[in-house]
Amino acid sequence: MQLTYVLILAALLFCIGIYGLVTSRNAVRVLMSIELLLNAVNLNLIGFANYLDGQQIKGQVFAVFVITVAAAEAAVGLAIILAIYRNRDTVDMEKFNLLKW
Amino acid sequence: MDLATLTQTVTFFALAGAVLFAALGVVLLDNVVYSAFLLGGVFLSISGLYILMNADFVSAAQILIYVGAVNVLILFAIMLVNKREAYTPVPGRWLRQGGAAVVSLGVFALLTKMILQTPWKISALPPTPDSIKTIGRHFFSDFLLPFELASVLLLMALIGAVVLARRELVLEPEPILGEEVVPPLELPERPREPVALSEK
Numbered sequence: 001m002q003l004t005y006v007l008i009l010a011a012l013l014f015c016i017g018i019y020g021l022v023t024s025r026n027a028v029r030v031l032m033s034i035e036l037l038l039n040a041v042n043l044n045l046i047g048f049a050n051y052l053d054g055q056q057i058k059g060q061v062f063a064v065f066v067i068t069v070a071a072a073e074a075a076v077g078l079a080i081i082l083a084i085y086r087n088r089d090t091v092d093m094e095k096f097n098l099l100k101w
Numbered sequence: 102m103d104l105a106t107l108t109q110t111v112t113f114f115a116l117a118g119a120v121l122f123a124a125l126g127v128v129l130l131d132n133v134v135y136s137a138f139l140l141g142g143v144f145l146s147i148s149g150l151y152i153l154m155n156a157d158f159v160s161a162a163q164i165l166i167y168v169g170a171v172n173v174l175i176l177f178a179i180m181l182v183n184k185r186e187a188y189t190p191v192p193g194r195w196l197r198q199g200g201a202a203v204v205s206l207g208v209f210a211l212l213t214k215m216i217l218q219t220p221w222k223i224s225a226l227p228p229t230p231d232s233i234k235t236i237g238r239h240f241f242s243d244f245l246l247p248f249e250l251a252s253v254l255l256l257m258a259l260i261g262a263v264v265l266a267r268r269e270l271v272l273e274p275e276p277i278l279g280e281e282v283v284p285p286l287e288l289p290e291r292p293r294e295p296v297a298l299s300e301k
Contacts, residue, residue: 005113005117008212008213009120009121011208011213013120014212015206015208015209017124018204018208019128022197022204024128025188028137029127029136031178035140036124036127036128036140039147039167046150046156047154049156050155050156050228051221051224052223053224054226054227054229055228055229056239057239058239060232060236061244063156064158067159067166068251068254069251070167070171071170071171071258073258074174075174076258076261076262078175078177079262080265082181082182083265083266090184092189094189094191
């Protein structure tokens with residue numbers, strides 16, 4: 001097990017997340033894809049902390065901050081989806097034209 | 102290859118396969134509930150990978166926060182917006198999906214080439230045995246300001262989520278005279294009264 005395997009796995013996870021973020025129509029699934037993206041980044045950080053910086057593991061500190069921001073983002077994002085659902089009565093991303101010009 | 106390395110390699114590839122299949126299921130399955138549970142599987146497998154990379158504290162935090170909080174929050178959101186709607190087909194959607202797939206694969210190829218070409222300076226020192234103490238020392242010395250800002254951010258997110266998701270007060274229409282007023286069903290809670298009246 002080497003650093004490159006971890007990085008390639010994280011890159012694959014990131015690309016799956018981007019694909020889901022762009023193509024999914026359910027708004028909740030978009031949030032799930034964002035969580036996938038953040039997890040890929042965390043995997044990168046932990047891999048670097050283990051293989052390149054084993055003594056003072058600053059990558060793990062950054063990973064904890066990323067987890068914090070992800071939790072806050074999930075809460076606010078789901079609240080926004082609930083508010084839009086209450087107004088529009090749908091969770092279809094194609095019908096959200098609130099911020100279009 | 103000795104036994105320890107073999108075990109590590111086999112565990113890594115098993116966990117990586119679990120992560121990839123579950124992530125593909127999250128993105129590609131039709132039912133959102135299945136996606137949410139598979140997302141929990143992704144989080145658990147990634148926490149296993151963290152243990153494999155000597156990050157015990159982050160692994161525990163991953164299970165507690167992601168599986169315990171974020172995934173449950175997503176499941177609650179799915180239940181709250183539980184609406185089976187048939188999505189109306191949008192013309193040219195396959196073009197967008199194909200474009201997104203091509204772009205994702207291109208990004209992956211680019212990243213893989215970069216990862217394989219870069220000469221990583223692998224540290225020869227063994228990783229620190231007490232990672233929790235090291236992380237705590239970082240939090241209270243050189244990462245003190247981001248640590249405190251994270252608490253402020255969490256407070257802001259808490260208040261913002263409550264304000265955004267709160268139900269607006271719905272004013273009931275005035276009852277018509279002569280008609281029997283049926284009391285609406287409501288939760289048993291204390292009637293709210295203005296502060297100025299209750300201070301008498």
